[in-house]
Amino acid sequence: MKENRTYYKKKAYIILLFITIILGFQSLYEYYKIKIDDPIQLLSAVLYGIIKLFxxxxxxxxxxxxxxxxxxxxxxxxxxxxxxxFTKISTTLLHLKNIVFNKISGNHILVFENSFIGETLINNLLNEKNSYKISLISKKFIDDNLKSKYEKKGIATYQLDFENSDINEIKEVFSALNINNAKYMFFCSENDLENYAIYTNIIKRIKPKRHIGCYIKCESKTVSSYIEDMISLERKNEEKLKRIDTIHFDQTDLTVRMLMSDKCVMQSISSNIDKLSDIGERISVDIIDKHIRKMHILIIGINELTITLLKHISNDMTICLKDNTKVSIIDTDAATRMRELLYNNEGLKKSLDIEVMDLGFGKNAINEYLRNIKNDDDLSIIFLMNEDVVRSLKNLKLLDRYFESVPKLIRNISNVDLSYILPKNHEKIRIFGDVSQIMTGDVMIRESLDNRAKQFNESYNKASMAAGMGEGQKWNELSYVKKNSSRLSASHDRIKEEIVRKVFFSKTEEEIVDYLNKKFEEFSDLQNNRKENPEKFKQEFCKYLEEAPLLDFLSRLEHKRWCNSYYAMNFKYGEKKDENLKTHPCLIDDWDIIKGEKFEICHPEYDLLSVFTLFQKEE
Structure with a gap:
């Protein structure tokens, strides 16, 4: 009842209005019919009298x-x-109040377009701990009830159509928004081209006074490339636009990103490296690698999430040096469907050990495959991805016979709550598929992840200067591919941190940080000699890694992860680095070649830098 208060208020007003008109008409008719004989004059007097009443x-x-x-x-x-x-006056006063508070806030967020995902994002952000101030700008008409509802929640609402508004109207809205000082902008139209048009109109008019993160809903890779080309061109004319950071998102990517951060997934990865605690003092690269169990993922159901999920697995679940993560994919006609999906994603065959199994139509067809998997090795995680959640629930019962303790993530797009029918071991089961799960600050904004990525880029630039290769590029000057690469590296930090914790199980986190700081100082001393004698630096760096086997392992793991992430982006080995042709000279799997003949090209010290960004506290 409370949630529908506005609805019932509206109904009550309509009923009272209807009653008032009837009462007024009846009473005025009785009053005037004695004095007026002409029926037209009588009706006019009655209607005019009703208007005067109001x-x-x-x-x-x-x-x-x-x-x-x-x-x-x-x-x-x-x-x-x-x-x-009074309702109109109240809404107007609330709007003025919201304009003032939003304008002076350092956490001001702009949401463009009143779409379903935009509304979901706003509602989620209002419920989070961060005290965001939000403004909604929509091309489409916002009815008074919705506007009043938003204004009461502290959300200033505006209607602005860039194509049909004059310059002064746009300037007035931009001034009210204090757009140059916004913290984040979200472009949430359902149409990619509309988001492109709105973003372009804004970029051509603003001069940011601070870093602004622009999150653009864009499913089309073509439109994404046009957005990046446009912002690159505009930055040449306006230096301040280098403060703009664009992030493209779509529902598929956000969903998979959320899954990769799920507690069940992280616990599963952690269980695969539990044996590292048994190493003791006898640490070497080979021993560390032998004590890590290869990840094995089972995916049941092929659909629009499959390729994105495989790409994230390529990066986030790289934990072994010698073996790629194994992925078993089961579905009807799986071989043909996966052949079509991998046709434009050939790189995934190099970054993952993919096993495709066609599921027949027999009643017990899946039983045979599950028994084979059970006999091969232990599963790490199971993704039940069928759009038909009933099929997934049926498979869940079967899976629990073989893999009761294995975490299972079930897709549910039916809008039906499944919690009441889950088995007793439901703590190992996650249900996903609701848009409200992904339109959150943690999944969308991922501020801590971006901070880590920026730290890595800053460390990279410092090392580049020490190597005599120039200052490097600041974060917002990086290409979209390089930004994405830094973010992928940052998302893998939690895996590296878990490995460090397991190997140094007897140390506190403070002691681990002290160790890394000490090793970083030693590395910095080596860097100081790089310009004068590159060959000597190469020898000393290789010796430095040999004497620190954990750092050596993590550097190799970072290089393998980097290769896997670039393979997943369809890059291939090439003598020249070219993001358009998707070639890179460092896509070499053999670490000995990287720190040998390709040392000056691939700079293995950059892989080590990712280790020194671990356990960093946010400022």
Whole structure:
């Protein structure tokens, strides 16, 4: 009842209005029919009298005799008018208040377009701990009830159509928004080209005074490339646009990103490296690698999430040096469907050990495959991805016979709550598929991840200067591919941190940080000699890694992860680095070649830098 208060208020006003008009009509008709004979004049007098009732001007003198119906109408009409007028005034005052508070806030967020995902994002952000101030700017009409609802929540709403508004109108809205000081902008239209058009109109008009993160919903790779080309071109004319950071998102990517951060997934990865605690003092690269169990993922169901999930697995679940993560994919006609999906994603065959199994139509077809998997090795995680959640629930019962303790993530797009039918071991089961799960600050904004990525880029630039290769590029000057690469590296930090914790199980986190700081100082001393004698630096760096086997392992793991992430982006080995042709000279799997003949090209010290960004506290 409370959630539908506005609805019932509206119904009550309509009923009272209807009653007031009837009472007014009946009472005024009875009053005027004695004095007016002409039916047209009589009707006109009655209707005019009703209008006067609502305008605080009673049509009948207080001294005249009237019926109880007139007295009721005389009081109800101005009350209803007052309610309407005061509602408008109240909404206007709330809007002015929201403009002022949003304008001076350092956490001001702009959401463009009143779409389903935009509304979901706003509602989620309002419920989070961060005290965001939000403004909604929509091309489409926002009805008064929704506007009033938003304004009461502190959300300033505006209607602005860039194509049909004059320059002064746009300037006035931009001034009210204080757009140059916004923290984040979200472009949430359902149409990619609309988001491109709105983003372009804004970029051509603003001069940011701070770093602004622009999150653009864009499923089309072609439109994404046009967005990046446009911002690159505009930055040449306006230096301040280098403060703009664009992030493209779509529902598929956000969903998979959320899954990769799920507690069940992280616990599963952690269980694969538990044996590292048994190493003791006898640490070497080979021993560390032998104590890590290869990841094995089972995916049941092929659909639009499959390729994106495989790409994230390529990066986030790289934990072994010698073996790629194994992925078993089961579905009807799986071989043909996966052949089509991998046709434009050949790189995934190099970054993952993919096993495709066609599921027949027999009643016990899946049983045979599950028994084979059970006999091969232990599963790490199971993704039940069928759009038909009933099929997934049926498979869940079967899976629990073989893999009861294995985490299972079930896709549910039916909008039906499944919690009441889950088995007893439901703590190992996650349900996903609701848009509200992904339109959150943690999944969308991922501020801590970006901070880590920026730290890595800063460390990279410092090392580049020490190597005599120039200052490097600042974060917002990087290409979209390089930004994405840094983010992928940052998302893998949690795996590296878990490995460090397991190997140094007897150390506190403070002791681990002290160790890394000490090793970083030693590395910095080596860097100081790089310009004068590159060959000597190469020898000393290789010796440095040999004497620190954990750092050596993590550097190799970072290079393998980097290769896997670039393979997943369809890059291939090439003598020249070219993001358009998707070639890179460092896509070499053999670490000995990287730190040998390709040392000066591939700079293995950059892989080590990712280790020194671990356990960093956010400022």
């Amino acid at each position: 305008l605080f001007a009673p049509p009948i003198s207080p001294g005249d005799n009237t019926t109880i119906f007139y007295e009721l109408a005389k009081w109800l009409a101005p009350i209803l008018t007052s309610t309407f007028v």
